[in-house]
Amino acid sequence: MEIMHFTDGINPRVLEESLKLAIAEAPAMIGQNIDRESPLLALAEAEVGILLGGSLRMVGAGARQVFNGVMCDLKVGVIAAIDDEGETPRFAGFIQYKPRLLTEGVASIGYAAVVEEYRGKGVFKQMLEELKSKYTVISLDCPLELVPFYEKLGFHADNIQHAHVGMSNGPLSGITWMQDQEYLENQKPYQQAKAAIRDKLGKRTAAAYAKRDADTRKRVEEIEAMLATRGVESAGRTQQPA
Known part of the structure; x- marks a missing residue:
């Protein structure tokens, strides 16, 4: 398995395959609790x-923004796993991360996934080891069901991130950055998806959103209960929109 680390630009095929894999796993990637049967999947x-x-298109783009009065580089990195044992190299998984701002040696994973046939074979661990060789402390968020997996890799559940569990492998410093809901609402593909849902569901649209929100609240309660058993207060992490 070849592990590739992109910081100054990204291979077009890795960009395409990472995006395709993440979209296929969208229910596990977002901050609301939905399943593959949800009418809101789109x-x-x-x-x-x-x-x-x-984020992928920002790899090596040299973007900068002021945070807390300091001009910061908005860096994005991608680690990809490529199965190079056959005649044709095959994409096996990726980790997209951002170094946290106003600190050193700390990064936050934004999206990560492994192709189904490569799961359980240590592919994610290999990519994580590459990331840990550059950043000592790493944070991420994941669905409740994946907490045991990440705990085996040295992460500890320490907060709630929407309907996900926030985890880290050490004391966090600095801040991470992300696009906010307002940014999403202004994007044409997002608007088109909402319009398609309204057209398909009609009067049932409000009920679909209400179910999503209710399921999300229930999941948050489940995460709070899990954190309570570990003696952790359910606070969110410091992050800012970009």
Whole structure:
């Protein structure tokens, strides 16, 4: 397995395959609790396509922005796993991350996934080890069901990130940055997905959103209960829109 690390630009095929894989796994990638049968699935897919696609295109782009009065480089990195044992190299998975601002040696994973046939074979661990060789402390968020997996890799659940569990492998410093909901609402693919849902569901549209919100609140309660058993207060992490 070849592990590739992109910081100064990204291979077009890796960009395409990462985006395709993440969109296919959209229910596990977003901050609301939905499943693959949800009539709002297209909205989740649009969200992942917009946010991850934007991040991938920022790899090596040299973007900068002022945070807390300091001009900061908005860096994005991607680590990809490529199965190079056959005649044709095959994409096996990726990690997209951002170094946290106003600190050193700390990064936050934004999106990560492994192709189904490569799961359980240590592919994610190999990519994570590459990331840890550059950043000592790493944060991420994941669905409740994946907490045991990440705990085996040295992460600890320490907060709630929407309907996900926030985890880290050490004390966090600095801040991470992200696009906010207002940014999403202004993106044409997101607007088109919402319009398609309204056209399809009609009067049932409000009920679909209400169910998503109710399921999300229930999941948050489940995460709060899990954190309570670990003696952790359910606070969110410091992050700012970009």
